[in-house]
Amino acid sequence: MSKFFNVLILFSVITALMQQKAGAVTDAVLESGQRAIEFTLTMGAAIIIYSGLMNVANRAGLCNLLSKLLRPVLTKLFGPLDSGTMTDITMNIACNFLGLGNAATPYGINAVKSMASGDTATNAMILFVVINTSSIQFLPTTLAAVRRSAGSASPLDILPCIWICSILSLTAAVLSCKICERAEKYFAKLRITGIGSCDHSGRSNKADKRI
Amino acid sequence: MIIAAGAIKRINVFEAFIEGAQQGLGTVVSILPTLCTLFFLIGIFMSSGASDIMSFAAAPFASLIGLPDAVIPLMILRPLSGSGAMAFFKTVVENFGVDSFTGRVAAVMLGSSETTMYTVSVYYGAAGVKKTRHTIPCALIGDITAFIAAGILVRLFFK
Numbered sequence: 001m002s003k004f005f006n007v008l009i010l011f012s013v014i015t016a017l018m019q020q021k022a023g024a025v026t027d028a029v030l031e032s033g034q035r036a037i038e039f040t041l042t043m044g045a046a047i048i049i050y051s052g053l054m055n056v057a058n059r060a061g062l063c064n065l066l067s068k069l070l071r072p073v074l075t076k077l078f079g080p081l082d083s084g085t086m087t088d089i090t091m092n093i094a095c096n097f098l099g100l101g102n103a104a105t106p107y108g109i110n111a112v113k114s115m116a117s118g119d120t121a122t123n124a125m126i127l128f129v130v131i132n133t134s135s136i137q138f139l140p141t142t143l144a145a146v147r148r149s150a151g152s153a154s155p156l157d158i159l160p161c162i163w164i165c166s167i168l169s170l171t172a173a174v175l176s177c178k179i180c181e182r183a184e185k186y187f188a189k190l191r192i193t194g195i196g197s198c199d200h201s202g203r204s205n206k207a208d209k210r211i
Numbered sequence: 212m213i214i215a216a217g218a219i220k221r222i223n224v225f226e227a228f229i230e231g232a233q234q235g236l237g238t239v240v241s242i243l244p245t246l247c248t249l250f251f252l253i254g255i256f257m258s259s260g261a262s263d264i265m266s267f268a269a270a271p272f273a274s275l276i277g278l279p280d281a282v283i284p285l286m287i288l289r290p291l292s293g294s295g296a297m298a299f300f301k302t303v304v305e306n307f308g309v310d311s312f313t314g315r316v317a318a319v320m321l322g323s324s325e326t327t328m329y330t331v332s333v334y335y336g337a338a339g340v341k342k343t344r345h346t347i348p349c350a351l352i353g354d355i356t357a358f359i360a361a362g363i364l365v366r367l368f369f370k
Contacts, residue, residue: 004347005248008256016259024258032254036247044239048232053214055231056224060216109238109337116338126346129334134353135325143322146301150309158318161364165323168360173353180345 046102054091054106066090077174078124085114089128099137108132123181130177134169238337245336249328253291262287278362279313281306285320286358290327290351297321315369319361324354 016025067074067083067090074089075081081089088111095104108128115125140162147155214224256262266283273283281303289296300317307313327350335343 005252008252008261012255012259012261015261015264016255019260021258021260025255028254028258029251032250033247035254036243036250039250040239040243040246044236047239048235051235051238052228052230052232055234056214056227057216058231059227060219105333106235106238108334109242112334112338112340116340119340120342121335121340121344121346125338125340126344126349129331129346130349130353132334133325133327133330133350134357135323137322140322142297143300143318146297146304147309147318150301150304150314152309157369158315158322158365161315161319161361161368162322164364165319165357165360169323169353169357172356173349176349176352177345180349184345 043102043105047106050103051106054103058087066094078127081115081124085111088114092132093136096132096136097138099139099141104132123177126180127174127177130173131170134173135166136170137166242333242336245332249332253295253328256291257295276359276362277366278358279316281313282317282320285317286354289320289324289358290354291329293326293329296326312365312369315365316361319365320358323357323361327351327354 012025016022064083064087067087070090070093071086074086078089088107092104092107092111095101095107111128112125115122115128121129139159144155147158262284265287269283269286270280273280273286278286285296285299285303288299300321303317304314309318327347331343331346331350335341335346
């Protein structure tokens with residue numbers, strides 16, 4: 001993440017200087033803080049309300065019911081997890097699927113928090129975040145509304161395309177995650193047993209430090 | 212519905228709600244610094260013209276896989292900013308028509324991807340994770356897959 005950050009900033013500053021847009025960049029920097037605060041206020045209000053509701057649902061045992069249904073699939077993907085985390089993951093995925101993004105966020109944050117150990121992301125955490133970043137929405141309501149207002153003949157005719165696309169992207173993301181896990185494990189093993197040549201261990205170190 | 216379920220189970224709905232809201236407030240405060248940083252990054256990236264250069268560089272690759280030129284900036288905007296991507300989608304629709312090939316590809320791209328950088332920042336920011344390992348490459352692989360598939364699928368479905 002920090003490397004990504006550095007590269008983007010550096011690239012942007014260089015292009016800004018080359019195109020003499022330094023003034024515009026300064027304005028954008030000042031504005032960005034304000035926009036972040038505004039965004040947090042609108043989104044934060046929703047998070048607080050949904051967190052309240054969610055706590056009621058939790059106490060009533062509604063979430064436990066749903067997570068029991070999805071447990072077999074999730075255990076296969078994430079490995080063994082405690083039931084609280086499992087419930088949060090289930091509810092996050094369910095809310096995302098139904099298009100309740102604001103309701104999904106607090107569940108997701110809880111799940112990631114409970115999976116966290118130290119400042120390094122675990123495999124389960126990465127998998128969970130990656131699943132969240134590839135949209136798994138059943139009915140993209142905002143998109144449909146925009147298309148309708150733009151005068152589309154049938155705003156929902158692209159739904160099958162979106163579903164297939166979503167499934168493909170989700171599969172690609174999860175697969176690449178699993179491949180990365182395997183690769184890392186493989187290189188770690190090489191390093192420990194000392195079978196790997198210098199070239200191998202050098203490469204695995206690089207892989208560890210990336211992003 | 213949730214409140215009703217709570218009432219039926221005879222739990223203290225009012226207290227549970229406040230307790231949850233309290234935790235929610237903590238969450239919001241804990242992700243604020245990360246969000247500020249992200250908005251700062253996006254602000255610099257967009258205003259410096261770096262995003263324009265990147266879309267210019269990506270154009271040959273996009274035409275190779277059959278994506279129209281007009282949706283390329285969307286591919287770069289989408290992982291960074293949801294509102295930015297939506298605004299760009301509206302201009303695409305105005306210029307090309309909502310039921311045109313370009314308009315449909317843009318819609319499918321928008322519907323099947325997510326604001327990746329924002330999601331990653333919010334979750335990891337809240338959990339205090341700094342070393343994200345392979346999260347971002349994998350997430351971007353997912354997005355790129357969605358973008359490529361969008362072009363191909365729209366071509367297949369709407370001839």
